[in-house]
Amino acid sequence: MFSIALTATRIGSPILGVIIPVIILGLSIVLTLMLIRHFIKR
Amino acid sequence: MISFALLDWVWLISFTLLMVIFGMYFYRLGKRSESDFFLAGRGLPWWLPASSVYATHTATDTPIWIAGVVYKYGFAGLWYAFFSAWCAVSAFVSTKIFRRSLAYSQAEWQSLRFSGLGSEMLRGWVAGWQVFMNMFILGWVGIAMGKLCGLLFGWDLWLGLVLFTSIGAIYVLMSGYWGVVMADFQQGVIAFFIIVIVSIWGVVAAGGPDGIISKLKTYNSTCEWKVPAEIADQSRASIRIVDPETCKIYAQSPAPFVIQQHRDEEFFKWTEDRTLKLVTDVIPQRSQNVEILFPGVGDTLLAGYGYNVIWTAGKTGKRVNIDFSLDEGQTWANIDVNHFDGQSWRINPFSFSGFSKGRFPVAWFVTMMIIALIGGFGMGTSFDWYTEAQRIQSAKTVRDASYSIWAGTALVLIRNSIWAAAILGFFVIYPHLGRGTDYEMGWYIVGFKYLPIGMVGFLFAGILAIHLSTVSTQLNLGAMYATRDFYHHYVNPQASEKKLIRVGRISTFIILIGSFIFGTIIGEEITQWLIFALWIMAAGVWLPNILQVIWWRFNSWGFLSAWIANLGLSWLVVWILPRFGIIPELPDYIQFWILMVLNALIYLPVTFLTKPGNMDHLVKYYVMSRPIGFWGPVRKEAIKRGLLNPIE
Numbered sequence: 291m292f293s294i295a296l297t298a299t300r301i302g303s304p305i306l307g308v309i310i311p312v313i314i315l316g317l318s319i320v321l322t323l324m325l326i327r328h329f330i331k332r
Numbered sequence: 333m334i335s336f337a338l339l340d341w342v343w344l345i346s347f348t349l350l351m352v353i354f355g356m357y358f359y360r361l362g363k364r365s366e367s368d369f370f371l372a373g374r375g376l377p378w379w380l381p382a383s384s385v386y387a388t389h390t391a392t393d394t395p396i397w398i399a400g401v402v403y404k405y406g407f408a409g410l411w412y413a414f415f416s417a418w419c420a421v422s423a424f425v426s427t428k429i430f431r432r433s434l435a436y437s438q439a440e441w442q443s444l445r446f447s448g449l450g451s452e453m454l455r456g457w458v459a460g461w462q463v464f465m466n467m468f469i470l471g472w473v474g475i476a477m478g479k480l481c482g483l484l485f486g487w488d489l490w491l492g493l494v495l496f497t498s499i500g501a502i503y504v505l506m507s508g509y510w511g512v513v514m515a516d517f518q519q520g521v522i523a524f525f526i527i528v529i530v531s532i533w534g535v536v537a538a539g540g541p542d543g544i545i546s547k548l549k550t551y552n553s554t555c556e557w558k559v560p561a562e563i564a565d566q567s568r569a570s571i572r573i574v575d576p577e578t579c580k581i582y583a584q585s586p587a588p589f590v591i592q593q594h595r596d597e598e599f600f601k602w603t604e605d606r607t608l609k610l611v612t613d614v615i616p617q618r619s620q621n622v623e624i625l626f627p628g629v630g631d632t633l634l635a636g637y638g639y640n641v642i643w644t645a646g647k648t649g650k651r652v653n654i655d656f657s658l659d660e661g662q663t664w665a666n667i668d669v670n671h672f673d674g675q676s677w678r679i680n681p682f683s684f685s686g687f688s689k690g691r692f693p694v695a696w697f698v699t700m701m702i703i704a705l706i707g708g709f710g711m712g713t714s715f716d717w718y719t720e721a722q723r724i725q726s727a728k729t730v731r732d733a734s735y736s737i738w739a740g741t742a743l744v745l746i747r748n749s750i751w752a753a754a755i756l757g758f759f760v761i762y763p764h765l766g767r768g769t770d771y772e773m774g775w776y777i778v779g780f781k782y783l784p785i786g787m788v789g790f791l792f793a794g795i796l797a798i799h800l801s802t803v804s805t806q807l808n809l810g811a812m813y814a815t816r817d818f819y820h821h822y823v824n825p826q827a828s829e830k831k832l833i834r835v836g837r838i839s840t841f842i843i844l845i846g847s848f849i850f851g852t853i854i855g856e857e858i859t860q861w862l863i864f865a866l867w868i869m870a871a872g873v874w875l876p877n878i879l880q881v882i883w884w885r886f887n888s889w890g891f892l893s894a895w896i897a898n899l900g901l902s903w904l905v906v907w908i909l910p911r912f913g914i915i916p917e918l919p920d921y922i923q924f925w926i927l928m929v930l931n932a933l934i935y936l937p938v939t940f941l942t943k944p945g946n947m948d949h950l951v952k953y954y955v956m957s958r959p960i961g962f963w964g965p966v967r968k969e970a971i972k973r974g975l976l977n978p979i980e
Contacts, residue, residue, distance in 0.1 A: 300784045301537055307786020311343045314525050314790070315350070318518055322354050325514060329361070 334484045334780055340789025347522060347793035348499070351800060355503025355515035362507035366820070366832040369508030370436060370812040371726045376513065378735035381723035384513045385740025387520035387801035388719055389416070390527075390747065393476040394798070398748055399774040402755040403765070404556065405692050406678025413748045414704060416716065419741035421708025423734045425960060426881055430711060431724050431733040433957045437462070438712060438721050439817040442888075444956075445880060447949035450888025457895070459817035462718055466810030467843050470497065470803055471850030477799050478851065480776070484792070493851045496796060500803040501844045505837050509726065509812075512804045519797035520743075526779075526794030527747055529787070531754035534778035538757030547760045548675040552611050552625060554640040555654045555670040556766050561636035565593035567658050569633075571624055571641055574653045576669065576689070582622045582652060583643055588660065589627040593635050600637050607764040610642045622646050622672075638766035641667065645674030651686055675763070678756065699921035703874065709961075710878030722809055754778050806847075811839035871927040872898025876935060882961025884950060890939030897934040902927055951975065 336344070362369050372380075401409030419427075435441035439458035443451045474493040481492030503511040538544050563569075568588035574581050610625040626642040627633055641654055652672045655664035669690030677683040685692045707713030711721070720737055727733035758774035765771040779791045815836045820827060827835070876894040879886040905926055910917045918926070944950075947969055953959075954966045955975045970976040 298781050299537070301533055301782045302784045304784050304786065307339055307784045307788075307790075310529065310787060311790040311793075314522065315343070315346055318347075318350060318521055321521060322350070322518055325517065326357065329358075 333486045334788065336789055336792075337785045339786035340792070343786065343789040344793045344796070347790070348796060351515055351518055351522075351797060352499060352503055354518055355511035355804070356506050358507040358510035358514055362510040363833055365829045366816070366836070367436075368510060369833050369836045370808065370816065371722065372509050372513055374726055375728045376726050376732070376736075378727055378732035378739065380513050380517055381727050381733070381736035382739035382743070383520040384516040384801075384805070385419075385720060385723055385736065386743035386747070387516040387523060387797075388805040389716065389740075389744050389802075390520075390523050390798050391473045391476070391802040392480060392795060392799050393473055395751060395775040396476070396772045398751045399755045399758070400768055400772040402752045403759055403771040403774055404768075406683060406756070407681040407752055408683045408692060410681065410748055410752055411697055411700065414745070415700060415714060416741050416744050417701075417704040418707040418714050419720065419737045421705055422717075422720075423708075423738035423741075425709050426711050427720075427724050427734050427737045428730050429881060429957045429959045430721060431727065431730045433953070434725075436725060436816045437813055438718055439813060440821075441711065441721075442891075444953055446888035446891070447946040448888065450892055454888055454892060455817060455821070457892075459813045462813040463810050463818075463843070465715075465718075466806045466813070467846040467850055470806045470810075470843065470847030471852075471854050473799065473802050473806075474847055475851040475854055477795075480795070483773075484780070490848075490852055494848055496799055497803045497844065497847065497851075499796075500800040501807055501840065504804045504807045505840050508833070508836060509722070509808050512808050513723075513726065515804060516801045519801040522797040523794055523801070524743075524747070526791055526797075527750055530775065530779040530783065530791065531750045531757075533782045534754035534757035534775075536757075537778065537782045538760040544756055544760050545676075545679060547612075548678055550612075551645075551675040551760075551763055552613070553643050553645050553670070553672060553674055554611055554763065555668050556638060557641050557654070557656075557667045558638045558766070559591060559633050559635050563591050563593075563635045563658065565591075565635075567591045568660070569627075570657045570661055571627065571667075572655050572657070572661075572664065573622060573624070573643060573672075574655060575650065576653045582646060582672070583624050584661075585624055585628065587629045589629070589631040589633065591633050591635055595636075596634060599632075600634055603631070603633070604639070604764060604766065607640060607642060608762070611640070611763045638768065640764055640766045642764075646672040651690065675759075678759065693919075693921075696919065696921045699924055703924070706878065707874065710874070710881050712877040713874050719805055719809055722805075722812065751775060803847075807840050807843055810843040811836050814839035814843070871924045872902055872931040874924075875928055875932065881959055884954075884963045884966045885944055886939055887942060887945050889942040890935045893938040894931055894935040897931050898927065901930050901934075905930070 361373070365373070367373050398409075398413060401412040403409075405412075430441060433441055433444050435444055437459070439455045439462065442454040442458055445451075446454060474497045475489065477496050478487075478489040478492035481487045481496075482489055503515060507514075535541060535544065539547060567590070569591050570585040570588050572581055572584040607626050613625075622644055624641070624643045627639070633639055646652070650672045651669050654667040654670055656667055657664045669685045671677040671683065683692075684690075684694045684697065687693060688695045703713070711717060720740075723736055723740070724733040727736050755774050758771070758778050762771070762774075776795075780788060783791055815832060819835045819839075820832060824831070873894055876886070876891050880891055902923075905915070905918075905923055909915045947966070950966045951970045951973065954963060955970050967976065971978050
């Protein structure tokens with residue numbers, strides 16, 4: 291069944307493969323730093 | 333196999349490092365005390381345990397399960413996952429009672445609620461059961477990851493299991509629950525985004541929401557049929573579609589087709605691909621005459637394989653019986669009760685197969701709603717309670733505990749709906765799949781097939797986040813039962829905090845190794861047996877789990893007898909009596925009600941024939957936990973002793 295997945299039919303510009311992960315990685319890092327700061331203050 | 337571009341590796345390594353380093357960062361907080369290592373010092377704001385509830389209950393096998401039920405039953409399949417709604421009631425009832433008790437674990441709560449020898453036996457039993465079950469769940473989700481890595485990268489099963497569970501174990505061993513809950517927050521965010529993104533891509537690939545709805549309206553009808561494996565080679569078979577009320581035959585195979593015994597994946601695939609066109613072909617002028625499109629004249633089906641029976645959509649919204657015959661129509665056996673009129677029923681969340689007939693009856697739905705909603709009054713009525721209990725105790729106040737359970741479960745239910753949209757899109761693209769093992773991979777297939785380069789590595793990072801959030805929780809939870817309820821309670825009650833944390837880490841390591849052994853030996857039979865074990869727990873002990881919370885007179889002997897009786901009765905009702913033909917094989921929701929009544933006939937007399945719990949112990953528990961329900965005599969005693977204000 292995974293042969294279906296092997297014949298990839300990519301949708302969307304390849305630039306999305308950079309932009310979207312960068313935004314989410316950035317958001318994750320910001321949230322991480324905020325969380326660390328929250329508990330250091332306590 | 334999937335090939336990763338450089339960009340895919342960049343995202344996978346970046347996200348993995350972020351998750352693991354963040355979990356390890358809380359090493360210094362985790363090693364302060366037993367309370368820190370297992371409950372983050374009971375000081376967390378509600379949104380942290382809430383994100384942990386959501387992240388923990390999103391495992392690598394969850395999208396497989398949701399894809400299976402939604403592909404099969406459409407949006408109505410989401411009700412299968414609605415059992416988590418018990419938290420909606422629990423957040424205001426059992427969550428509050430449990431948080432006030434200050435018990436570390438459900439096993440410890442048993443010894444606060446009950447007294448004497450029975451309470452100790454219960455604590456030991458629950459703790460042992462939990463250590464074992466956490467090891468089993470770890471093996472289960474670990475091998476799901478191993479299988480996924482095998483499909484994606486061609487790895488041996490053990491490699492995906494050992495590598496990715498060990499990555500999670502690094503920060504659990506170092507930081508304990510602090511690492512678990514903090515990494516869960518981050519993993520929950522990553523997982524939520526990837527679930528939304530893959531679902532959007534799935535819906536777009538299927539033609540958008542309007543495209544999905546309009547295609548479903550034009551598709552022909554299908555009904556999944558797993559051809560019985562025991563049918564003799566070269567059997568000639570026919571199919572018919574019948575009105576169950578009037579017995580009117582709507583359609584019948586014009587000539588028999590052949591069923592063969594041998595296994596031939598290539599041939600099966602060829603037949604399956606051919607049926608795609610039969611489902612999606614628009615029949616220009618639909619008439620009252622329904623026509624069976626597959627299997628038809630000249631078709632050969634393989635015994636033991638799953639296919640879809642396909643027929644032109646009927647005009648009425650009736651349910652019909654799909655039957656097959658092996659003796660030229662002299663006798664008929666039922667395949668299923670199914671929708672007659674194409675595929676548009678899939679977008680209706682209430683498209684049941686009848687009140688008590690078919691695979692998706694209303695009676696099942698009502699039973700499930702009762703189990704979920706009334707179950708919220710008890711503790712342990714759902715297996716998820718044990719992970720939730722740890723999150724409840726880690727919240728800083730009773731209110732935070734309530735909010736966390738409510739919000740975490742709301743996120744789980746929202747997540748399921750987002751997944752369902754992607755799976756409906758997947759169905760529109762591949763409406764001909766008859767094998768569960770194929771369509772259950774639907775969500776993963778959508779992601780790996782349609783996401784652009786770079787996003788594939790990000791998708792795998794999301795899958796890893798899903799995996800780590802589950803394994804980290806089970807590792808720490810299993811270690812908590814081993815440390816708190818065995819070592820600290822029985823072996824060394826005077827142990828120092830340092831010693832307890834060392835034992836916590838050793839327990840985590842032992843559970844990790846146990847899960848590897850479990851994961852590699854786990855087979856279909858063991859899994860089925862353990863799912864049965866979980867089910868009987870839900871069936872026979874469901875009501876006692878509620879009674880122990882709301883009824884003062886229910887004692888430890890009553891609860892223990894319920895457990896023991898349930899073990900015997902469930903074997904009788906589910907396996908032994910049907911095997912000897914004494915009772916028929918019953919649907920699971922009927923088994924639930926029978927087991928509930930039969931069990932009550934044992935534990936209620938045992939409760940009344942044995943003494944109530946010690947009043948001092950009950951008063952102490954009542955004052956501390958303030959349970960709701962039937963606690964009149966204990967409350968009166970607490971007021972008499974001046975421990976409770978009468979107007980409270």
